[in-house]
Amino acid sequence: xxxxxxxxxxxxxxxxxxxxxxxxxxxxxxxxxxxxxxxxxxxxxxxxxxxxxxxxxxxxxxxxxxxxxxxxxxxxxxxxxxxxxxxxxxxxxxxxxxxxxxxxxxxxxxxxxxxxxxxxxxxxxxxxxxxxxxxxxxxxxxxxxxxxxxxxxxxxxxxxxxxxxxxxxxxxxxxxxxxxxxxxxxxxxxxxxxxxxxxxxxxxxxxxxxxxxxxxxxxxxxxxxxxxxxxxxxxxxxxxxxxxxxxxxxxxxxxxxxxxxxxxxxxxxxxxxxxxxxxxxxxxxxxxxxxxxxxxxxxxxxxxxxxxxxxxxxxxxxxxxxxxxxxxxxxxxxxxxxxxxxxxxxxxxxxxxxxxxxxxxxxxxxxxxxx
Numbered sequence: 001x002x003x004x005x006x007x008x009x010x011x012x013x014x015x016x017x018x019x020x021x022x023x024x025x026x027x028x029x030x031x032x033x034x035x036x037x038x039x040x041x042x043x044x045x046x047x048x049x050x051x052x053x054x055x056x057x058x059x060x061x062x063x064x065x066x067x068x069x070x071x072x073x074x075x076x077x078x079x080x081x082x083x084x085x086x087x088x089x090x091x092x093x094x095x096x097x098x099x100x101x102x103x104x105x106x107x108x109x110x111x112x113x114x115x116x117x118x119x120x121x122x123x124x125x126x127x128x129x130x131x132x133x134x135x136x137x138x139x140x141x142x143x144x145x146x147x148x149x150x151x152x153x154x155x156x157x158x159x160x161x162x163x164x165x166x167x168x169x170x171x172x173x174x175x176x177x178x179x180x181x182x183x184x185x186x187x188x189x190x191x192x193x194x195x196x197x198x199x200x201x202x203x204x205x206x207x208x209x210x211x212x213x214x215x216x217x218x219x220x221x222x223x224x225x226x227x228x229x230x231x232x233x234x235x236x237x238x239x240x241x242x243x244x245x246x247x248x249x250x251x252x253x254x255x256x257x258x259x260x261x262x263x264x265x266x267x268x269x270x271x272x273x274x275x276x277x278x279x280x281x282x283x284x285x286x287x288x289x290x291x292x293x294x295x296x297x298x299x300x301x302x303x304x305x306x307x308x309x310x311x312x313x314x315x316x317x318x319x320x321x322x323x324x325x326x327x328x329x330x331x332x333x334x335x336x337x338x339x340x341x342x343x344x345x346x347x348x349x350x351x352x353x354x355x356x357x358x359x360x361x362x363x364x365x366x367x368x369x370x371x
Contacts, residue, residue, distance in 0.1 A: 119280030204234030
């Protein structure tokens with residue numbers, strides 16, 4: 001098949017899954033065409049059967065912002081005409097599904113459209129009043145709609161009310177890449193031998209509750225020696241640095257910024273902390289499970305479909321910092337129990353969310369749509 005993949009290139013669940021899906025489909029000899037404003041995170045444009053098409057911005061003095069929706073639509077038209085795409089897979093509905101529909105209408109090309117809803121495109125951004133109708137319309141023009149959790153499906157049906165049937169296809173992890181490895185010198189560079197490593201990976205936006213991470217860690221430090229390792233970047237970084245200064249814990253917090261290969265760092269952690277206020281799936285939690293690292297998270301939205309409470313991680317209500325901090329302390333204070341929980345996590349990751357299983361589900365969707 002000739003498959004177009006429209007996605008955001010930045011670090012995050014939707015872009016990561018879109019990239020990994022495309023790369024693995026290319027290994028199966030499908031021709032993959034990524035369409036975005038920059039090369040997606042972790043994509044190698046030198047891989048066989050992988051093509052990247054850059055969306056060039058349209059700037060016009062009359063408008064004080066670039067016209068991304070129009071420039072993306074124009075690029076999709078160019079690609080489908082030149083490469084005779086069979087289908088376009090839009091990851092994250094805004095504005096990708098609408099642009100794909102416009103491209104099909106304008107180009108006259110009879111390609112199919114699959115839209116995958118990843119989370120905030122319907123829970124937060126998609127419910128923005130001016131965008132709601134456009135978002136709903138764009139999704140409904142798709143030939144098939146998928147989403148990453150049962151929660152997300154039910155939320156979309158309840159609050160968006162699209163006419164399409166929605167199929168749940170979970171996110172996946174490559175267990176050969178995200179695997180337990182000896183801690184060695186990499187761990188020594190992050191913390192001393194007597195310190196536990198608590199790790200948080202996110203885009204540091206409000207749905208991830210980055211301030212909550214600091215509040216929880218502040219309570220943890222009252223009971224155990226630990227380092228908090230923060231991976232990623234985003235608008236909340238400045239606020240949590242200020243909070244670290246207020247709590248006088250700056251020496252115990254390590255800001256690593258954007259890291260390309262988090263699979264090398266996750267196994268160094270004693271616990272992954274994810275106290276999200278909204279979370280359609282929980283990709284970071286799945287990656288931790290695959291690396292045999294126990295997790296502490298909120299029990300919100302799609303997380304309970306990934307984490308098995310008490311077996312692969314511990315959960316509490318979002319905002320319940322006291323209980324969440326107690327969970328972290330419990331995991332870090334019981335090495336044998338934490339090790340067992342880590343092994344349970346990898347087993348669940350391989351059984352339910354392994355790469356080959358999920359990619360075959362996407363391929364089945366493609367084949368059904370094309371037939």
